[in-house]
Amino acid sequence: MTCKAWTLAAGLALGAAxxxxxxxxxxxxxxxxxxxxxxxxxxxxxxxLAVDRINAAGGVAGEPFALEVYDGKGxxxxxxxxxxxxxxxxxxxxxxxxxxxLVAALVDALNxxxxxxxxxxxxLINYGASATELTEENCSFWHFRFTPHAGMAVNALTxxxxxxxxxxxxxxxxxxxxxxNVADAAVSQLAEKAPGIEIVGNELHPVNKVKDFTxxxxxxxxxxxxxxxxxxWGQDMTLLVKSAADSGATMPFLTVFGGSIGTVAALGDxxxxxxxxxxxxxxxxxxxxxxxxxxxxxxxxxPDYDYTYHRNVLALKMLKAAIETAGSADAIPVAKALExxxxxxxxxxxxxxxxxxxxxxxxxxxxxxxxxAYTADKTDLGWTLAEGGAxxxxxxxxxxxxEMKRPE
Amino acid sequence: xxxxxxxxxxxxxxxxxxxxxxxxxxxxFSMMGVLNFAHASFYMLGAYLAYTVAEASTFxxxxxxxxxxxxxxxxxxERWGLRKVHANGHVAELLFTFGLxxxxxxxxxxxxxxxxxxxRVPEELNFPLMTLFGADFPAYRAFILVVAxxxxxxxxxxxxxxxxxxxxxAALVEPDxxxxxxxxxxxxxxSVFGIGCALAxxxxxxxxxxxxxxxxxxxxxxxxxxxxxxxGGLGSLAGAFxxxxxxxxxxxxxxxxxxxxxxxxAAAGVTEATEFGRISVASLSTAIPFLLxxxxxxxxxxxxxxxxxx
Numbered sequence: 001m002t003c004k005a006w007t008l009a010a011g012l013a014l015g016a017a018x019x020x021x022x023x024x025x026x027x028x029x030x031x032x033x034x035x036x037x038x039x040x041x042x043x044x045x046x047x048x049l050a051v052d053r054i055n056a057a058g059g060v061a062g063e064p065f066a067l068e069v070y071d072g073k074g075x076x077x078x079x080x081x082x083x084x085x086x087x088x089x090x091x092x093x094x095x096x097x098x099x100x101x102l103v104a105a106l107v108d109a110l111n112x113x114x115x116x117x118x119x120x121x122x123x124l125i126n127y128g129a130s131a132t133e134l135t136e137e138n139c140s141f142w143h144f145r146f147t148p149h150a151g152m153a154v155n156a157l158t159x160x161x162x163x164x165x166x167x168x169x170x171x172x173x174x175x176x177x178x179x180x181n182v183a184d185a186a187v188s189q190l191a192e193k194a195p196g197i198e199i200v201g202n203e204l205h206p207v208n209k210v211k212d213f214t215x216x217x218x219x220x221x222x223x224x225x226x227x228x229x230x231x232x233w234g235q236d237m238t239l240l241v242k243s244a245a246d247s248g249a250t251m252p253f254l255t256v257f258g259g260s261i262g263t264v265a266a267l268g269d270x271x272x273x274x275x276x277x278x279x280x281x282x283x284x285x286x287x288x289x290x291x292x293x294x295x296x297x298x299x300x301x302x303p304d305y306d307y308t309y310h311r312n313v314l315a316l317k318m319l320k321a322a323i324e325t326a327g328s329a330d331a332i333p334v335a336k337a338l339e340x341x342x343x344x345x346x347x348x349x350x351x352x353x354x355x356x357x358x359x360x361x362x363x364x365x366x367x368x369x370x371x372x373a374y375t376a377d378k379t380d381l382g383w384t385l386a387e388g389g390a391x392x393x394x395x396x397x398x399x400x401x402x403e404m405k406r407p408e
Numbered sequence: 409x410x411x412x413x414x415x416x417x418x419x420x421x422x423x424x425x426x427x428x429x430x431x432x433x434x435x436x437f438s439m440m441g442v443l444n445f446a447h448a449s450f451y452m453l454g455a456y457l458a459y460t461v462a463e464a465s466t467f468x469x470x471x472x473x474x475x476x477x478x479x480x481x482x483x484x485x486e487r488w489g490l491r492k493v494h495a496n497g498h499v500a501e502l503l504f505t506f507g508l509x510x511x512x513x514x515x516x517x518x519x520x521x522x523x524x525x526x527x528r529v530p531e532e533l534n535f536p537l538m539t540l541f542g543a544d545f546p547a548y549r550a551f552i553l554v555v556a557x558x559x560x561x562x563x564x565x566x567x568x569x570x571x572x573x574x575x576x577x578a579a580l581v582e583p584d585x586x587x588x589x590x591x592x593x594x595x596x597x598x599s600v601f602g603i604g605c606a607l608a609x610x611x612x613x614x615x616x617x618x619x620x621x622x623x624x625x626x627x628x629x630x631x632x633x634x635x636x637x638x639x640g641g642l643g644s645l646a647g648a649f650x651x652x653x654x655x656x657x658x659x660x661x662x663x664x665x666x667x668x669x670x671x672x673x674a675a676a677g678v679t680e681a682t683e684f685g686r687i688s689v690a691s692l693s694t695a696i697p698f699l700l701x702x703x704x705x706x707x708x709x710x711x712x713x714x715x716x717x718x
Contacts, residue, residue, distance in 0.1 A: 032522065033517075033522065033623070033624075034624050034627070035622070035624045035628065037522050037523065037622075037623070037624065038522065038523035038524055038622065041522055041523055042523075175691050203688075203690065204688075204691055205663075205690065205691065205693075206691065206693070206694040206695075208628075209628075209694040210693075210694065211422075211619050211628075212418065212421075212422050212618075212619070212660075214414075214418050214549075215414065215415070215418050215660045215663040215664050216663060217543070218410075218414045218418075218541075218543050218664070219663070219664065221541075221542050221543045222410055222411070222541065222542070222543075235524075235620055235622070235624075238524075238620060239619065239620060246544070246546040246548070246549075247543045247544050247545075247546070248536050248539070248543060248544030249543070261523065261524075262523075262524055262526075262620075265526050304521075304523070377526075378526075
């Protein structure tokens with residue numbers, strides 16, 4: 001506030017258009033309208049809380065984070081328009097996740113922008129786009145991923161499939177880079193870990209266009225699947241499990257994004273023991289008093305949402321640490337400080353692998369149960385760690401083929 | 409066997425839902441010559457109003473009240489909006505309803521929020537009706553069948569077997585003569601528009617909890633509703649019914665069968681090894697209505713049952 005007032009005063013006094021403000025601007029480019037707008041709202045709230053808490057505790061080396069919100073509308077071209085607008089507004093730290101196709105477009109734009117504007121570089125915090133290629137063949141020095149990629153998330157799920165001794169697996173997903181990543185990872189990992197497991201179905205459906213999933217669910221039932229693996233998220237996730245519940249499908253659904261808003265509500269009691277998802281932790285695990293205060297503050301401030309996106313809080317904490325280590329908010333020193341950074345998170349130690357900018361962390365397979373302290377979607381159901389669902393950071397990590405190009 | 413039964417059942421239900429959504433649009437077009445772009449928005453309003461009424465009282469009240477409210481709103485739109493614009497011709501009407509889409513969209517976001525509301529199937533209907541080949545058939549889907557059939561029957565009866573229906577049909581062909589005979593033609597148009605919107609509202613009540621009630625539902629349903637109406641022949645109720653059922657069956661059948669392009673064009677030498685050969689029929693399911701539309705328009709520009717020159 002003081003910074004803004006000062007800029008205004010300076011602008012008036014000098015007649016200048018503005019002054020480099022000391023605020024560290026975070027440009028939120030995620031989708032706030034359309035079929036996946038709900039997810040974008042939920043992830044935004046977590047950033048709002050994280051930013052306010054960091055600022056209240058003295059900011060980043062004395063300077064506050066300022067969260068600037070742009071609606072990317074879920075379309076790559078619109079994300080790029082908003083990116084340009086944000087760059088003009090002086091934003092150099094970007095937040096985007098909800099759609100690997102969006103993040104891929106932005107990474108491409110960042111690579112070009114940074115090459116053309118030395119000294120003005122910008123970087124991207126990806127807190128959810130999980131297509132493997134973003135830290136593999138298309139890895140970029142300007143991109144940091146704070147969520148497990150498709151291979152890692154599916155690794156935790158296939159581990160669980162093997163541990164539980166399921167025999168017939170059905171894989172269903174959205175027909176774009178992310179859904180295909182999940183399907184390929186599931187098929188190849190299962191073949192490697194337990195060749196006896198049979199893949200009874202491998203289906204891709206159009207993204208955000210299917211209204212009635214009943215025909216898909218009936219195919220799953222007819223195939224005699226013991227368990228379903230899906231990478232669906234947003235509306236495709238909710239509608240899929242809703243159809244499954246309506247059709248009386250009782251096999252477990254192992255998901256990557258089953259924790260997103262509305263899924264538990266859509267399934268209702270049928271979710272117990274049926275819905276699973278992999279995450280960096282959940283609030284019903286043994287958590288510290290500090291974490292409990294954070295979750296309570298979140299749920300008091302945003303009663304419509306659950307505290308699901310812990311990674312967003314972690315990402316900003318690490319960004320803050322990196323800026324303080326670098327002694328500057330400029331993208332190159334911050335990126336160099338983030339590379340290889342280790343951090344003690346609530347749910348275990350994490351490391352931002354320098355090779356590919358992929359966060360390595362413990363992963364947990366969660367399921368739905370009743371009678372828990374923290375519930376989901378305003379139901380009496382909540383997320384709890386599934387038995388044998390913990391996967392250590394080292395076990396969760398997968399090798400990378402990224403050949404990172406670093407600036408001089 | 410089970411594949412065929414499921415495809416038929418799901419296709420019937422999806423087709424009937426599509427017909428419920430598009431019948432109002434084709435009714436309005438055939439009676440008034442107005443192509444109402446905001447039709448899907450009235451569908452969305454129906455779902456949201458049903459959610460609000462169901463929260464306050466019961467689903468059964470919502471089933472009756474929400475379409476009535478949407479219908480009244482539609483009449484107000486006709487009375488104070490469309491009628492004024494009408495004098496400036498069809499382009500002005502199109503633009504007006506086009507703008508209305510955005511207005512309703514924003515209003516819904518302001519009133520009910522940007523995220524989905526938890527509009528649930530009523531407890532009384534939330535049970536499996538029967539089990540078919542290991543999959544439950546929910547009672548609510550049977551309920552959709554009943555409501556759609558009742559709506560279809562009532563619509564046919566009113567238009568073809570009542571005096572009001574005769575007047576409405578007459579007003580379409582000879583509005584001046586009907587006016588001279590002492591009927592209030594503007595009032596007839598207003599009620600037709602209202603009824604059309606109410607039908608969309610009813611579809612919203614049923615569709616909102618079958619699928620998801622969120623601000624994106626209008627934008628998602630808009631194109632498919634137009635495909636149904638154009639495919640059936642603009643202004644033809646019977647055509648819209650046929651088109652809706654056709655799309656319903658084809659789309660669900662496409663999902664149910666495990667064929668890829670390689671299977672279909674095997675004779676032409678297409679194999680799984682090529683990019684084209686790997687495309688599965690199921691993944692094309694959402695494109696089928698549009699493909700059908702293009703094909704029918706090429707072969708028969710007036711649509712399946714269309715008589716009207718537009």
